[in-house]
Amino acid sequence: MYQLTQLSRVFTKGRARITALKDVDLAIADGEFLTVQGPTGHGKTTLLLLLGGLDRPSSGHVIFDGQDLGAMPESRLVDVRARNFGFVFQNYNLMPTLTAQENVEAALVPLRTRAEERRSRALAALTEVGLRERAGHFPPELSGGEQQRVAIARALVKEPRVILADEPTGNLDEVARGEIVALVEGLWQRRGMTVVVVTHDTQVARRAPRTALIDHGALTLRYNRPPTGSAPAGPGRSRPAEAS
Amino acid sequence: MYFRYLSRELRRRARSASVVAIGLALGVGLVIAVNAAASGVSAAQGEVLHSLYGVGTDLTVTKVPTPGSGGPFRFGSGTGGFSRSEQGQPINVSRLTSSGGLATLSAKSVTAISKLKGVLASTGALSLSSISVSGTFPGSSASSSSNPLSVNTFTVTGVDADDPGLGPLNASNIAHGQSAVQSWFDSVQKGSSSDHLLALVSSSYAKQQSLKAGSTVTVHGTAFKVLGLVTLNQSASSSDVYLPLSEAQSLSGDKADVNTVYVTADSSSDISTVQGEIQHLMPKATVTTAADLASQVTGSLSTASSLANSLGLWLAIAILIAAFVLAALLTSASVTRRVREFGTLKAIGWRTRRIVAQVLGESLVLGLVGGALGIGLGVLGAFLVGKLALPVQATVSPTGLGSGAPGGFGGRFPGGGSGAGAGTGAGRFGGSGTAGRSFAHTFAANSHTVTLHLTAPLSLEVLGLAVALAIGGGLLAGLFGGWRAARLQPAEALRRVE
Numbered sequence: 001m002y003q004l005t006q007l008s009r010v011f012t013k014g015r016a017r018i019t020a021l022k023d024v025d026l027a028i029a030d031g032e033f034l035t036v037q038g039p040t041g042h043g044k045t046t047l048l049l050l051l052g053g054l055d056r057p058s059s060g061h062v063i064f065d066g067q068d069l070g071a072m073p074e075s076r077l078v079d080v081r082a083r084n085f086g087f088v089f090q091n092y093n094l095m096p097t098l099t100a101q102e103n104v105e106a107a108l109v110p111l112r113t114r115a116e117e118r119r120s121r122a123l124a125a126l127t128e129v130g131l132r133e134r135a136g137h138f139p140p141e142l143s144g145g146e147q148q149r150v151a152i153a154r155a156l157v158k159e160p161r162v163i164l165a166d167e168p169t170g171n172l173d174e175v176a177r178g179e180i181v182a183l184v185e186g187l188w189q190r191r192g193m194t195v196v197v198v199t200h201d202t203q204v205a206r207r208a209p210r211t212a213l214i215d216h217g218a219l220t221l222r223y224n225r226p227p228t229g230s231a232p233a234g235p236g237r238s239r240p241a242e243a244s
Numbered sequence: 245m246y247f248r249y250l251s252r253e254l255r256r257r258a259r260s261a262s263v264v265a266i267g268l269a270l271g272v273g274l275v276i277a278v279n280a281a282a283s284g285v286s287a288a289q290g291e292v293l294h295s296l297y298g299v300g301t302d303l304t305v306t307k308v309p310t311p312g313s314g315g316p317f318r319f320g321s322g323t324g325g326f327s328r329s330e331q332g333q334p335i336n337v338s339r340l341t342s343s344g345g346l347a348t349l350s351a352k353s354v355t356a357i358s359k360l361k362g363v364l365a366s367t368g369a370l371s372l373s374s375i376s377v378s379g380t381f382p383g384s385s386a387s388s389s390s391n392p393l394s395v396n397t398f399t400v401t402g403v404d405a406d407d408p409g410l411g412p413l414n415a416s417n418i419a420h421g422q423s424a425v426q427s428w429f430d431s432v433q434k435g436s437s438s439d440h441l442l443a444l445v446s447s448s449y450a451k452q453q454s455l456k457a458g459s460t461v462t463v464h465g466t467a468f469k470v471l472g473l474v475t476l477n478q479s480a481s482s483s484d485v486y487l488p489l490s491e492a493q494s495l496s497g498d499k500a501d502v503n504t505v506y507v508t509a510d511s512s513s514d515i516s517t518v519q520g521e522i523q524h525l526m527p528k529a530t531v532t533t534a535a536d537l538a539s540q541v542t543g544s545l546s547t548a549s550s551l552a553n554s555l556g557l558w559l560a561i562a563i564l565i566a567a568f569v570l571a572a573l574l575t576s577a578s579v580t581r582r583v584r585e586f587g588t589l590k591a592i593g594w595r596t597r598r599i600v601a602q603v604l605g606e607s608l609v610l611g612l613v614g615g616a617l618g619i620g621l622g623v624l625g626a627f628l629v630g631k632l633a634l635p636v637q638a639t640v641s642p643t644g645l646g647s648g649a650p651g652g653f654g655g656r657f658p659g660g661g662s663g664a665g666a667g668t669g670a671g672r673f674g675g676s677g678t679a680g681r682s683f684a685h686t687f688a689a690n691s692h693t694v695t696l697h698l699t700a701p702l703s704l705e706v707l708g709l710a711v712a713l714a715i716g717g718g719l720l721a722g723l724f725g726g727w728r729a730a731r732l733q734p735a736e737a738l739r740r741v742e
């Protein structure tokens with residue numbers, strides 16, 4: 001699914017040159033659950049934004065399904081994003097003026113889904129995260145955990161190939177954290193989506209078969225359990241069952 | 245989704261949204277009101293010029309007497325003597341003088357003018373002032389209280405009945421009494437001698453003197469039958485009594501003379517040529533065109549004109565620009581506040597175009613609301629201008645040659661009216677007590693002053709322009725905000741953690 005080669009991202013602000021990612025090589029299999037862990041400011045979000053086509057590499061390539069996201073014109077990239085990537089953020093990033101249901105529907109707007117279908121799919125997604133009854137509530141009327149579940153519903157409603165989550169449990173207590181992790185894991189297990197979760201939390205990180213450890217922009221892999229049949233055997237090898 | 249998102253967003257920032265809308269509304273409202281006031285003022289100016297010199301009368305010819313001639317102030321054939329020795333004696337004096345200190349022009353000059361190249365028609369008119377004094381001359385202790393002296397002044401205009409379309413009684417000057425004027429022209433044109441003793445009386449003078457159709461009005465000892473009442477346009481310099489020109493001429497003793505010639509040119513492009521020709525023909529005469537007059541309109545009307553045209557316009561433009569800038573700044577500020585929101589929308593696949601459309605739509609709605617409010621404000625403003633504006637006065641000084649003499653003359657008559665000392669001042673048309681009608685009115689016609697009420701007419705074009713301005717302002721702000729939203733990098737926006 002993903003093939004990252006010699007991927008670097010350097011920020012230049014005046015004289016300062018900050019290397020957020022340095023020569024990263026990584027393959028992510030279709031249907032893999034990968035966690036990304038590392039100290040703050042070492043490049044985790046930068047990696048996630050590159051995977052989601054929201055930022056472009058300074059050098060190297062992000063190949064998604066054989067297409068180089070970094071070389072793609074913005075107009076095509078928007079399309080790829082709208083169809084394939086579901087984002088979940090630490091701060092939920094819901095539109096405060098839209099209800100839970102409308103927030104979820106917003107993800108279907110770029111796909112030109114008709115209004116009734118948008119409605120029913122949004123309600124189905126909210127049911128999946130257990131918030132069917134809160135569909136008409138506005139974000140400020142929901143708890144942090146509930147808001148994050150709405151955000152997850154928004155990410156999954158368009159049935160993307162990949163869920164990209166940046167510290168989705170960063171603002172939540174243990175109970176809510178457990179709920180969110182269970183939800184994300186469920187998407188991976190039941191729907192076979194590829195899931196990449198950035199986290200500070202070692203406990204959360206260890207739920208995935210593999211963890212990408214980022215240190216000063218460099219990436220190393222950690223295997224949290226011995227490779228088995230249900231998880232990818234190692235970097236770069238796709239599961240044959242989940243064809244794209 | 246589009247409109248729901250849009251309206252919710254506007255409701256969320258209701259305060260800044262209403263500031264934008266109200267700002268645009270103020271700008272637009274001011275543009276409408278100022279424009280209405282300005283067109284009202286220019287309409288008033290047009291009315292002043294028309295009423296003083298007649299529509300269709302492109303030029304007027306008058307002549308100021310050469311100094312020392314005594315010109316207009318010679319007594320007419322008096323019906324009574326007048327000397328200090330007659331104290332205590334009953335007196336009844338009436339005299340007729342050329343109005344406005346104007347010298348006479350011979351009837352020949354009217355004919356000569358009408359033959360000039362480029363002249364369509366011309367007609368002469370004779371404006372006279374009648375003063376009659378009756379009662380007992382003051383100074384005698386015996387009888388001063390029993391029969392106090394009363395002074396009655398009124399204006400008389402001799403109108404040439406052969407040229408109904410020209411001169412002071414042309415149709416466009418008349419507000420009421422068109423049919424009376426018509427039958428007067430018809431009767432006088434028939435020409436029997438009894439028909440010549442017909443007069444028209446202005447409604448205000450008729451009211452003051454309790455005259456009506458069929459009454460008799462006496463001018464300098466001659467009785468005329470009142471054929472009807474006439475009211476000239478509000479601002480017209482009307483006369484109290486209108487007589488056939490020939491009668492006015494014989495009463496004043498000037499058998500064939502007039503003191504104003506009304507000239508119509510073939511076309512407006514001929515006016516300056518005709519003006520030159522007449523001036524050449526009659527070097528001492530004053531030839532006035534409407535264009536000359538426009539620049540000579542002074543008084544509060546011209547103040548209102550410059551106020552509306554310069555100050556008001558600039559104020560409106562300044563407020564409009566301020567409103568535009570305010571709208572752009574507040575829209576831009578709202579985009580800045582929503583950076584993370586827009587970044588998120590881009591992350592979930594919204595096109596930049598769609599986000600810009602959202603911002604643009606929000607501003608456009610504010611522009612529309614501002615425009616609608618602005619029309620309301622503008623219409624209200626125009627209404628208030630029309631309702632609350634004090635009557636304005638316009639003074640037209642065709643010659644600029646003032647004469648101090650009339651004031652002195654007025655001073656000789658005790659109790660002759662409040663305006664006696666103001667002979668050089670502007671005349672006051674329409675203001676009147678009974679015998680106290682101002683001498684200034686009668687004599688000081690070196691300049692004409694007209695009092696009229698300002699209106700502020702609204703035009704559809706201006707309303708349309710105003711709405712376009714408001715929408716334009718909204719669009720401008722929206723484009724500015726949208727441009728900022730378009731430049732926004734989702735990656736940077738999403739890194740922001742509150």
Ligand SMILES: Nc1ncnc2c1ncn2[C@@H]1O[C@H](COP(=O)(O)OP(=O)(O)OP(=O)(O)O)[C@@H](O)[C@H]1O
Pocket residue numbers: 011012013018019020038039040041042043044045046047736739
């Ligand atoms: N637009 C930018 N301009 C300059 N430097 C940047 C920019 N974006 C990120 N950086 C720098 O790149 C480095 C990596 O940032 P990144 O956000 O990827 O860290 P992170 O691992 O996600 O940190 P955290 O755990 O705090 O979220 C940081 O040093 C950051 O300051």
Ligand SMILES: [Mg+2]
Pocket residue numbers: 044045046166
């Ligand atoms: Mg981060």
